[in-house]
């Protein structure tokens with residue numbers, strides 16, 4: 534079991550947004566965290582990555598609790614936020630060096646991975662560029678490359694396809710599928726299941742901070758007809 538969320542209640546200060554959320558993400562699977570605007574997807578992620586403290590419940594990642602073993606917990610996790618977080622004063626190469634240092638990666642292995650990824654996302658000739666010269670999609674690709682050079686066991690990707698062109702979306706889906714085969718698990722947030730329907734194993738549908746439905750991705754349309762209808 535990669536990620537286990539049990540009876541999680543949480544939110545911001547006195548405001549409780551999440552109410553008694555439970556779900557698991559098993560090794561080598563992709564879970565889609567689905568919900569409309571304001572349903573609590575980002576708040577759930579903010580708890581998993583440790584930006585917010587649960588009011589109740591627990592979050593366990595590969596038997597590690599964030600508050601007990603924060604360094605080991607975070608080294609298991611790669612997070613790609615919806616809004617890319619890049620350092621304006623660092624080149625693309627320096628961003629990758631930072632990731633290699635932060636995750637204590639083997640430099641040779643990491644740069645071999647990076648080379649392939651940079652080629653896929655057409656960033657291979659941009660290692661000396663600063664983020665100021667990158668488009669939004671390119672910034673997002675930098676975040677993807679940084680995440681995929683790590684050995685993280687769980688990838689959390691917030692709205693992965695916003696801002697990516699169709700080729701990049703396909704390339705990202707291929708990368709996800711191949712890492713899933715190696716046992717890596719994925720938690721992706723999305724408003725609709727569309728793009729990842731064929732790649733997701735299970736879904737968790739959040740509504741007003743609660744799990745309104747959950748199950749196999751193939752059952753989504755049956756179990757959540759309200760979102761299927763809203764697509765038409």
Ligand SMILES: Nc1ncnc2c1ncn2[C@@H]1O[C@H](COP(=O)(O)OP(=O)(O)OP(=O)(O)O)[C@@H](O)[C@H]1O
Nearest residue numbers: 545548550568569570571572573574575576577724
């Ligand atoms: N920093 C914050 N402080 C207080 N309340 C917040 C904060 N961020 C989000 N909320 C509230 O938490 C609730 C859930 O928001 P959240 O961002 O988790 O939803 P979401 O499902 O990620 O939405 P979206 O699809 O629009 O990104 C909303 O009612 C929102 O107003």
